[in-house]
Amino acid sequence: MNAAADQSAMTMLIRKLESIAALSDKERRAIQSLPGRIQNLGAQQDIVRDGDQPKHCCVILDGWACRYKLLSQGRRQILSFHISGDIPDLPSLHVPTMDHSIATLTKAVVALIPHESLRELTARHPGIAAAFWRDTLVDAGIFRAWLISLGQRSAFEHVAHLFCELYLKLQAVGLAGDHRCPLPITQADIADALGLTPVHVNRVLQEMRGRTLITLRGRMLVIQAWDELLRLSEFDPTYLQLERRAAG
Amino acid sequence: MTLRLQPVQVGTGSFDVDGQLVFDDDLLAAVLVRLSEVHEDLAGMWFLEAGFGLVGTAHRPTFAELDAAQTWIGQRLAHEA
The missing domain is CATH 1.10.10.10 (Winged helix-like DNA-binding domain superfamily/Winged helix DNA-binding domain)
Known part of the structure; x- marks a missing residue:
């Protein structure tokens, strides 16, 4: 399917953003009209790989995913867990080369949104750009919390x-x-x-x-x-x- | 290099108490613990509870048999693993 995503598809993204920031009706409508290619994925399937230069971001609509990094001898460090509404590769909008991979942990449904559409959205709606920025900052806070747990x-x-x-x-x-x-x-x-x-x-x-x-x-x-x-x-x-x- | 085993009870804070101290000559090189039934498919296997010096590793392996564990520990001590 390569059409505008079902309006309900973006509901989880809106819910996620509204859990950390306020959105206006106009901003909600703009997010709902984002185009996206829906993909059904199996468990343990890569969505984006280390070194890739993706041209879209992936919104998780259903299922769980993770960011991870592979080391020698099959060692894997999971960097974060992701659930419906998350965009684990949102940084790829501004940081072109992936320095880690993203994979499903369970069966999952994702929507792939072209970078171009997200750039247009954030240029037209600074409130949404601020919400994405806030999401990225909260993400950094979660990494700090994980670091504390790992160390202490x-x-x-x-x-x-x-x-x-x-x-x-x-x-x-x-x-x-x-x-x-x-x-x-x-x-x-x-x-x-x-x-x-x-x-x-x-x-x-x-x-x-x-x-x-x-x-x-x-x-x-x-x-x-x-x-x-x-x-x-x-x-x-x-x-x-x-x-x-x-x-x- | 000769490894020597000595049975020991280990206070892991779990049901996994049956262990073996593994000595490299007179030096304690590792502590192996036999995994209890709560570990389901891993039950009965030997877990590297602690490894000292060259045997220390963040990625602590599990072995089906004590012999396999000793082989691996021997390789680590010989810088092979």
Whole structure:
């Protein structure tokens, strides 16, 4: 399909941007009329590769994706997780050569929006340009939070911090509530993101279950003791800069 | 190079307690732990819980057999891995 994307396709992007910035009706309409090529992708499929010079940006409409970097001997560092409404390669609009790859973690639906259309959109609507900039800055804040976890947190605290972050990000775009959220990624994905081994991730999850902090059932994470998880991981949601701050 | 194993109980904070100290002559080179049933498809395998010196690595491997673990540790100590 190579036509203007279904209007509802951009709804998640609008929802994402409105979770961190205010948009006017005019700006919402402009985003909705963005052209985009819809692609259905399988799990573990590259969307953009390290070294590519993409001519479009990818909005995730459904499913999960990640930024990652490959090292020798099959080692993979996952740099960030992405959900519906995210544009993980938004920087490619201004930084032409990818210095990492982006891949799906689950089956996913994405919309590829030409750079040209995004440039036109941001030139006509400075408010949208500001929202994209803010999104990029929030992204940098998330990287700082991950860096703190990598450097200072124990495996247990690190996993707890990630769960708090993922829950609030999903809740902000309407994909989670009542301390329940989808978690369709594997323990190996979590390990590659947190610099842990799958063995350690499994031990931490067992301990969390044993202390009735969480349950994991059928790719659904239920946080049974939200306040305790926040306390244990010293989680401060300020860095997510959510407009409608979750009450938790 | 001769590696020597010594059974040990390891406090990993999990069900994985059965371990082996791996000595290179008299120097402790590694601690291996046998993964318990909670690890499902990895259960029964040997995990490099800790490696010292040349055996230390961020990417800690898991081995199907103790022999394979010892071969790998031997290679690391000989700068081959």
